[in-house]
Amino acid sequence: MSDSPAELRLQLAYPLEPGNAPLFAADLVAEAAGQGMTLDYSAASLAGLDAVIGSLRGTGVPVEQVADVLFGFGAYLGECIVRATGGRWVSPGGVALDRPALFPIVVALPAGTACDPVSQPFIALADGPAAGLAGYFARHH
Numbered sequence: 451m452s453d454s455p456a457e458l459r460l461q462l463a464y465p466l467e468p469g470n471a472p473l474f475a476a477d478l479v480a481e482a483a484g485q486g487m488t489l490d491y492s493a494a495s496l497a498g499l500d501a502v503i504g505s506l507r508g509t510g511v512p513v514e515q516v517a518d519v520l521f522g523f524g525a526y527l528g529e530c531i532v533r534a535t536g537g538r539w540v541s542p543g544g545v546a547l548d549r550p551a552l553f554p555i556v557v558a559l560p561a562g563t564a565c566d567p568v569s570q571p572f573i574a575l576a577d578g579p580a581a582g583l584a585g586y587f588a589r590h591h
Contacts, residue, residue: 458517468539468555471568472532474525481522491530493591496584499523503574503582513575520575521553524568527583528557531567534591536560557590565590 463477464470479489489495503523506516513520531537537559542551545564552569559565567586574581 458514458521460521461518462521466554468541471525471539471555472529474522475529478522478526489526491526491533493530493534493584493587496527496530496582496587499526499571500574500579500582500584503571504579507575507578513572516575517572520571521568523571523583524553525555527570527587528555528565528567530587531557531559531565531590534587540564542566559590 460466462474464473475491479491482489487498489498503520506519528539532539535557537557539555540558541554542556542564545556545558547556547564547566549566551566552572553566555568556564556566565586567590570581570583570586574583574586
């Protein structure tokens with residue numbers, strides 16, 4: 451993923467910092483509920499988001515047009531991981547990641563590792579189902 455957050459021009463309701471990640475996720479839950487979709491922070495709920503990403507991929511929509519939605523999906527994915535593992539949202543400095551974080555919020559896992567769930571929906575849009583959110587959750591919880 452070559453776009454940086456600045457290039458994506460996200461319209462975020464809160465400052466982009468670790469303490470606000472649960473708020474981004476909660477906003478997505480509320481928005482989804484308004485559209486008849488239940489997001490309960492479970493692994494099963496991620497399959498619905500994968501389906502949405504698949505639909506977006508099928509339309510060929512440019513990432514810039516759906517960046518805010520993808521960001522919300524990533525915050526939700528991260529909050530699912532936090533709740534399942536007892537992890538916590540942190541800044542990426544000082545944690546070991548397998549690739550540079552696209553955004554300045556990542557999840558530190560209790561085992562001493564970290565993951566970058568906020569970037570994953572962007573990767574899934576570009577790379578397809580093998581990069582889906584449900585699979586990412588399974589690998590990091």
